[in-house]
Amino acid sequence: MRSVVLLSGGIDSATVLAHALSRGYEVTTLSFDYGQRHSRELESAGRIAEHFGVKHVVVTVDLRAIGGSALTSQIAVPERRSPEEIGSEIPVTYVPARNMIMLSIAAGLAEVVDADRIFYGANAIDYSGYPDCRPEFVRAMERAINLGTKRGVEGREIRVEAPLITLTKAEIIRLGHELGVPFELTWSCYRGGEKACGRCDSCILRLKGFMEAGFEDPLTYETLPDWYAEYLEGRK
Amino acid sequence: MRSVVLLSGGIDSATVLAHALSRGYEVTTLSFDYGQRHSRELESAGRIAEHFGVKHVVVTVDLRAIGGSALTSQIAVPERRSPEEIGSEIPVTYVPARNMIMLSIAAGLAEVVDADRIFYGANAIDYSGYPDCRPEFVRAMERAINLGTKRGVEGREIRVEAPLITLTKAEIIRLGHELGVPFELTWSCYRGGEKACGRCDSCILRLKGFMEAGFEDPLTYETLPDWYAEYLEGRK
Numbered sequence: 001m002r003s004v005v006l007l008s009g010g011i012d013s014a015t016v017l018a019h020a021l022s023r024g025y026e027v028t029t030l031s032f033d034y035g036q037r038h039s040r041e042l043e044s045a046g047r048i049a050e051h052f053g054v055k056h057v058v059v060t061v062d063l064r065a066i067g068g069s070a071l072t073s074q075i076a077v078p079e080r081r082s083p084e085e086i087g088s089e090i091p092v093t094y095v096p097a098r099n100m101i102m103l104s105i106a107a108g109l110a111e112v113v114d115a116d117r118i119f120y121g122a123n124a125i126d127y128s129g130y131p132d133c134r135p136e137f138v139r140a141m142e143r144a145i146n147l148g149t150k151r152g153v154e155g156r157e158i159r160v161e162a163p164l165i166t167l168t169k170a171e172i173i174r175l176g177h178e179l180g181v182p183f184e185l186t187w188s189c190y191r192g193g194e195k196a197c198g199r200c201d202s203c204i205l206r207l208k209g210f211m212e213a214g215f216e217d218p219l220t221y222e223t224l225p226d227w228y229a230e231y232l233e234g235r236k
Numbered sequence: 237m238r239s240v241v242l243l244s245g246g247i248d249s250a251t252v253l254a255h256a257l258s259r260g261y262e263v264t265t266l267s268f269d270y271g272q273r274h275s276r277e278l279e280s281a282g283r284i285a286e287h288f289g290v291k292h293v294v295v296t297v298d299l300r301a302i303g304g305s306a307l308t309s310q311i312a313v314p315e316r317r318s319p320e321e322i323g324s325e326i327p328v329t330y331v332p333a334r335n336m337i338m339l340s341i342a343a344g345l346a347e348v349v350d351a352d353r354i355f356y357g358a359n360a361i362d363y364s365g366y367p368d369c370r371p372e373f374v375r376a377m378e379r380a381i382n383l384g385t386k387r388g389v390e391g392r393e394i395r396v397e398a399p400l401i402t403l404t405k406a407e408i409i410r411l412g413h414e415l416g417v418p419f420e421l422t423w424s425c426y427r428g429g430e431k432a433c434g435r436c437d438s439c440i441l442r443l444k445g446f447m448e449a450g451f452e453d454p455l456t457y458e459t460l461p462d463w464y465a466e467y468l469e470g471r472k
Contacts, residue, residue: 057301057302058301059297059298059299059301059302060296060297060298060301061295061296061297061298061341062295062296062297063295063341063344065293065294065295065296066293066295066341066344066345066348067348095344096343096344096345096347096348096385096386097340097341097343097344097347097381097384097385098344099384100340100343100344100380100381100384100385101337101340101341101344103340104333104336104337104339104340105297105299105302105333105337107332107333107336108299108302108331108332108333108334108336108337109302109332111332111333112302112303112332131383131384131385131386131388131389132383132384132385134383134384136383137380137383137384140376140379140380140383140384141380141384143376143379143380144336144373144376144377144379144380145333145336147367147368147370147372147373147376148333148335148336148367148368148370148373148376148377149332149333149336149367149368150332150367152367153367
């Protein structure tokens with residue numbers, strides 16, 4: 001049983017990798033150098049793959065050529081104080097069609113390594129603003145993959161599994177904890193400093209998730225939001 | 237009315253570009269540097285875009301990292317003497333999921349330039365061996381694009397049009413001729429020499445198309461198949 005796991009370097013995809021391994025899949029992980037403003041995430045992906053002893057393929061896709069996102073161009077990453085400030089509108093950090101592009105390349109890799117599963121850490125709960133994290137999108141891509149690839153035409157279906165799609169961040173963190181995910185190797189911050197910023201949407205959702213899961217995030221942060229600092233204080 | 241036109245540098249996509257312009261669309265053309273063994277095709281795409289005075293975006297996607305095709309790795313490109321030798325099996329020149337990847341990136345660009353059409357030169361007749369040239373695949377990708385992009389979520393649908401999908405190569409050449417396609421700027425050969433080889437599947441299908449359309453191909457070839465040389469002789 002072979003699979004391709006999309007590995008961004010964040011908590012969700014690291015948990016999906018641990019999940020695929022726990023189900024006995026032989027895994028090839030796939031990451032992208034898509035002209036992110038920093039390569040910290042990609043380094044994390046490499047370390048996580050190494051930790052689990054699985055193959056790691058990095059594909060360069062220069063999405064800067066099409067522009068349009070705070071993650072690949074010079075639009076400012078918004079700063080937040082609390083999870084409530086993160087609206088349900090599509091955020092400026094949405095990279096147009098990114099997950100579609102990544103799933104397409106994963107489909108190509110699945111053909112090459114003869115895999116019948118693509119594992120994808122999409123999450124519809126905390127990322128409701130991203131259209132390409134919704135279950136109906138995952139099903140539509142699965143259909144396109146099976147109509148557009150050699151395996152599909154030969155009747156050897158490729159399934160796209162998004163095991164975290166209906167879980168909250170706290171539930172994902174609990175699952176990752178059970179599966180032995182090395183959270184200290186993961187990276188979520190939209191900025192690429194030495195330390196995570198503690199102010200972008202991604203840091204805020206991560207810290208809220210750890211708090212709700214009842215764990216302490218092993219990463220170090222430049223600033224901690226008050227509510228998280230109080231939670232840590234309360235744990236002592 | 238804005239559109240994105242996938243432009244490979246071949247006859248089909250050049251004809252699709254001329255078609256989109258004839259329908260009054262403002263066009264952004266999109267080509268890929270996907271680690272092709274030669275860049276001749278990409279140069280042709282640039283010249284065709286220049287000829288028509290339209291924007292040309294080139295996105296780098298290094299598909300060599302996933303391997304698996306004669307167009308991106310060291311598998312030999314097959315040589316043919318006649319169109320009959322080109323079977324209906326999936327050819328070794330099939331790049332896994334290439335058209336899916338290209339359509340996904342086109343969807344991202346369509347979001348950025350606010351286009352409601354993606355024009356795609358897929359052809360199901362002469363490329364029956366490529367699963368991602370079939371109409372049902374195009375429809376499935378259109379559905380995925382509308383579920384996975386901001387425009388789609390906002391109800392401003394992106395349509396994928398493949399106007400050549402049921403035309404023969406000869407019909408495409410006749411249409412391109414009517415629309416003023418500069419065939420001398422196009423490139424079809426799987427090899428990237430000074431002259432087209434005249435022996436690969438793509439050269440054979442191109443020459444057969446010109447012959448059946450009743451035109452002479454303006455490109456120069458290293459070798460001409462006997463049947464095409466005879467056809468030219470007969471035209472004198």
